Amino acid sequence: MSQVSLSRREALKLAGAATVGGLVGAMGQPGSTSMVHAQKDPAKPDLVVFVGDFYFEVGDPDGKNRKGKNAGFSIPSGQEYLVHFINEGKVLHEIHMGRKPNIGKRQYDENLFGGGFLGLHLDGGQAGYMHLNLPASQKGDWEVGCFVVGHYDDAKMHAPVKVV
Numbered sequence: 001m002s003q004v005s006l007s008r009r010e011a012l013k014l015a016g017a018a019t020v021g022g023l024v025g026a027m028g029q030p031g032s033t034s035m036v037h038a039q040k041d042p043a044k045p046d047l048v049v050f051v052g053d054f055y056f057e058v059g060d061p062d063g064k065n066r067k068g069k070n071a072g073f074s075i076p077s078g079q080e081y082l083v084h085f086i087n088e089g090k091v092l093h094e095i096h097m098g099r100k101p102n103i104g105k106r107q108y109d110e111n112l113f114g115g116g117f118l119g120l121h122l123d124g125g126q127a128g129y130m131h132l133n134l135p136a137s138q139k140g141d142w143e144v145g146c147f148v149v150g151h152y153d154d155a156k157m158h159a160p161v162k163v164v
């Protein structure tokens with residue numbers, strides 16, 4: 001009897017080691033299809049937003065099929081949503097989301113993210129991801145805007161965002 005339980009424990013131990021080994025193996029191969037991501041795969045963003053001088057514009061990942069400069073976009077609530085922002089412009093831009101723009105403070109008085117996260121800064125040519133999971137309480141009309149001095153007010157660098 002004790003012989004049987006020992007064998008069973010040994011078998012479980014071996015199975016556990018195999019699982020851990022498998023995970024380490026997958027994590028150790030950046031770029032491979034088996035790479036383990038925390039959540040979403042950056043190679044498959046839900047939305048691509050091109051940022052430029054001075055606009056936000058949705059398009060296909062290859063840059064085609066543009067939806068119009070500062071035409072805006074929607075973000076579904078209640079689910080993970082990965083947005084790839086690509087600054088194709090020459091200068092630094094900020095990506096803030098909220099409403100009630102406050103030019104003096106260079107941020108939105110009402111922040112879509114609740115205030116803990118103000119925005120993403122991308123130098124010309126840089127790209128970054130925002131991994132969102134907005135609660136249903138944030139449904140409604142918002143805005144994306146850039147608060148680099150002169151961009152929001154003078155260059156009108158802002159676009160409507162609808163959380164649905």
Ligand SMILES: [Cu+2]
Pocket residue numbers: 054092093094146147148151157
């Ligand atoms: Cu800007």
